[in-house]
Amino acid sequence: MNRLSRRGFAGLVAAGFTEFALAQKAAVDAMNVVGGKGTVWLNSNEFPEGPPQPALQAITRAGSEANRYHFPEMPKFYQSVASLEGLKSEQVLVGEGSTETLHCAVEAFTSPKHPIICGWPTFESAPELAAAQGHAVVKLPLTSNYTSDVKRLAAEAQKAGGGLIYICNPNNPTGNITPKQDIAWLVQNLPANTVLMMDEAYLHFNTSSDTESSIKYVKDGKNVIVMRTFSKIYGMAGLRVGYAAARPDLIKKMEPFRNAIISIVSARGVMAAIDMGPKLVDERRAKMVNTRNELVSFLKQKKLNYIDPQANFVMFDMKKDIKDVGPAMLAKGVAVGRPFPPYDKMMRITIGTDAEMAKFRTALSEVLGV
Numbered sequence: 530m531n532r533l534s535r536r537g538f539a540g541l542v543a544a545g546f547t548e549f550a551l552a553q554k555a556a557v558d559a560m561n562v563v564g565g566k567g568t569v570w571l572n573s574n575e576f577p578e579g580p581p582q583p584a585l586q587a588i589t590r591a592g593s594e595a596n597r598y599h600f601p602e603m604p605k606f607y608q609s610v611a612s613l614e615g616l617k618s619e620q621v622l623v624g625e626g627s628t629e630t631l632h633c634a635v636e637a638f639t640s641p642k643h644p645i646i647c648g649w650p651t652f653e654s655a656p657e658l659a660a661a662q663g664h665a666v667v668k669l670p671l672t673s674n675y676t677s678d679v680k681r682l683a684a685e686a687q688k689a690g691g692g693l694i695y696i697c698n699p700n701n702p703t704g705n706i707t708p709k710q711d712i713a714w715l716v717q718n719l720p721a722n723t724v725l726m727m728d729e730a731y732l733h734f735n736t737s738s739d740t741e742s743s744i745k746y747v748k749d750g751k752n753v754i755v756m757r758t759f760s761k762i763y764g765m766a767g768l769r770v771g772y773a774a775a776r777p778d779l780i781k782k783m784e785p786f787r788n789a790i791i792s793i794v795s796a797r798g799v800m801a802a803i804d805m806g807p808k809l810v811d812e813r814r815a816k817m818v819n820t821r822n823e824l825v826s827f828l829k830q831k832k833l834n835y836i837d838p839q840a841n842f843v844m845f846d847m848k849k850d851i852k853d854v855g856p857a858m859l860a861k862g863v864a865v866g867r868p869f870p871p872y873d874k875m876m877r878i879t880i881g882t883d884a885e886m887a888k889f890r891t892a893l894s895e896v897l898g899v
């Protein structure tokens with residue numbers, strides 16, 4: 530397999546991290562501003578198709594009723610979301626995107642003494658909020674397989690007398706999975722006062738049997754929270770709906786920190802998509818995997834090493850600085866993932882439509898000269 534050699538990553542991780550979140554956001558904003566008409570957006574891990582047709586119809590109808598909050602409809606909405614994974618309403622907290630529920634968990638389960646503990650790099654939202662609040666944050670380098678070192682995560686939680694362990698599975702930005710036996714070990718060996726938060730924003734895209742959803746641990750009553758979103762495979766990033774699945778007592782601890790109820794327009798769209806059953810997700814995954822396989826073949830052909838992808842994006846080594854390559858790609862009409870310091874020579878690219886990926890491949894060949 531033409532995968533990325535560990536040495537490059539280990540060296541970068543050992544070199545240490547800087548707080549780069551604001552700079553990243555500025556870079557993304559700058560990219561969005563300068564992206565011209567016809568730009569292909571492969572920078573935010575969105576799905577190239579939007580909400581399915583029945584959801585669009587439900588959204589349109591809901592628009593004309595949006596003068597009301599629709600409080601009475603919320604129990605039905607919760608039941609619908611919970612039914613997706615065979616959960617009960619009280620095992621679910623719905624948020625404005627899973628970002629809101631990640632934030633609720635940080636509020637409820639971290640403090641200046643009890644850290645959020647995560648592998649690094651990973652999705653920054655939860656550790657960033659903890660840091661901004663003055664709560665403790667522990668970032669540990671990924672293992673030689675680019676996964677979270679579960680034994681070290683547990684050891685840090687033990688040392689702190691408890692906290693919130695955060696694993697993104699598949700991980701963003703690396704796109705690979707945490708093996709199921711590692712998750713099982715961690716659940717078995719969670720220190721006292723410790724909650725494991727599994728972010729499964731991209732699990733719908735996974736095809737590897739080496740991992741699985743941690744919702745089974747929620748059903749078993751463990752100290753585990755699973756975050757899911759409708760922003761990715763459902764094509765609803767702009768509608769802002771995600772949820773946390775957890776034991777009712779953990780949900781109750783997070784609930785006070787949520788914003789309010791969800792927009793009725795978004796709720797109706799989500800319910801209509803859920804009513805379509807698993808076929809929608811299965812078909813979208815199959816399509817995305819075909820396109821992702823094409824990209825992987827291209828990277829192999831160009832001898833560009835990549836990390837085994839199990840999400841709707843791929844991280845690969847360009848051998849050139851992303852700060853130069855990113856703007857050069859944008860000038861050719863392709864917006865790519867932002868810099869992920871210290872991985873300055875890595876690009877994270879979202880899987881778009883076949884036509885968008887063809888444009889990406891042409892632009893990349895020209896920019897890298899490969």
Ligand SMILES: Cc1ncc(COP(=O)(O)O)c(C=O)c1O
Pocket residue numbers: 573574625626627628629652697701728730731757758759760766769770771
């Ligand atoms: C790993 C991960 N979790 C959560 C989110 C947040 O998504 P949303 O708030 O749209 O559900 C993202 C967004 O890209 C993500 O990459």
